[in-house]
Amino acid sequence: MSGFPTLLYKEVLRFWKVSAQTIGAPALTAVLFLFIFSHVMEGRVRMYDAVPYAAFLVPGLVMMSVLQNAFANSSSSLVQSKMTGNIIFVLLPPLAYWEFFAAYVLAAAARGMVVGAAVLLVTLPFVEIEFRHPLWIVAFAFFASAVLGSLGMIAGIWAEKIDQVAAFQNFFIMPLTFLSGVFYSIHSLPAFWQGLSHFNPFFYMIDGFRYGFFGVSDVHPFRSLAVVTAFLGVVSAITLAMIKSGYRLRH
């Protein structure tokens, strides 16, 4: 039998056991973002001509939480295990490369989606929101969190200290997230920045996700899905190659 289900279960249990910190805290942060931004911006802008700003913001905040938490799950698990040395417990067993990869990525996706659902749930009483295409919502939440789970693995394997994971998050993940249209539609940007946004894969994650709620988006959801899944393919290939080569895991 395969060791994959156990590793997946262990990784899920790991964040579930400290859910106040891994689920509650990000949900609270998202609600604060919602209150502050919607209070400041409400009445000043209407997105896609008809959507109030607070309603537009909610899917952005949900996706931001999904991305950040999926990344945090795999990166912190790996870097902590490496620093404390207990990574040996998963390096000694006969786990195949793909099993190792899939367990960490799926657990990260689970955390991302659970946090996303929690954020959505706590914002619902304050904002009226539509769910036009639920399948698109789930699909983008899953693929986006898988991408970030995989990026988290890359960061966790590469980093030798917690600071290095923080640097990866602060200088790479955060800028790409904030510049992807979490708080705005890229149509409100000048032409140059609008063009540049199309090179940010995170933009497609949020845009496609928002389509699931409002049935309106900056680009067609199929195009977004194609970009996100292609990006997932590239990031997964890099992660698998790192695991297979033993980079910073086996000496």
Add this chain to the structure above:
Amino acid sequence: MPAAIEVRDVHKRFGEQLALSGIDLEIRQGEFFGLLGPNGAGKTTLISVLAGLARPDRGSARVMGHDVRTDYRAARRSLGVVPQELVFDPFFTVRETLRFQSGYFGVRNNGAWIDEVMRHLDLASKAEVNMRALSGGMKRRVLVAQALVHKPSVIVLDEPTAGVDVELRQALWQFIQRLNRDGHTIVLTTHYLEEAEALCERIAMLKQGRVVALDSTSNLLKRVHHLFLRLRLDGELPGELRPLEHGSTAGAHILRLKGYDDVEQTLAYIRRAGCRIEEMELMQPDLEDAFVDVMQRS
């Protein structure tokens, strides 16, 4: 029948440092084998190569006939390793830790064996305790249990009794000897040479990444021809015997003699000096003497 462990011409370098320099070693199935050497001799690196934690620059290693690189899943399934470092996952209890480790090896519904391992290692009362709350000795027991959950054919223990109290040491060795009798191959590294002498049938001594001695424990002991004479005198040690003095304990002198013939001559010197012998003991060389002897000559 394949060897439990087969290492051929393994070289491993970490930066400038050559950790393993052409190791050749074969350990038969069912053996209780000792791997000895000073710090930095390469013992842990060799274990890491067997476990797939380190990759050799040259050469090959097999566990139960399975190459640790090309057939790594079968090799790892056959191997249980107790690491030297006291590592643990602070998120989980003892039972969770053991169930997970068993699951990683693809062995599920393993509760009966996990309970048995915990009982033998006196861990049963701590089963539901978080790993963080355990003492160092208890954490060490969990590491031993983790290495045994999948009933591996070959069990490698890297300094398993470092910092462990006498009671556990005895319980641990009884359990490991039982596993050995049941057919498991045991590979042990330890700094307690009396443990190795009492337990291991064969021993390899490593120095600077090379095997400098490989023989049965009894043959290694036979290689040491000298013996020791412990003497407590009512006066000074005669000058003629000073060059033979190897050490002293609690006011007694320990002399290193080339053989039994030297005993008579030693006693003659003492008589001539007018000393009286208050206490005398003839001591056979032990594995520590064999170890020092090999290390000095190699």
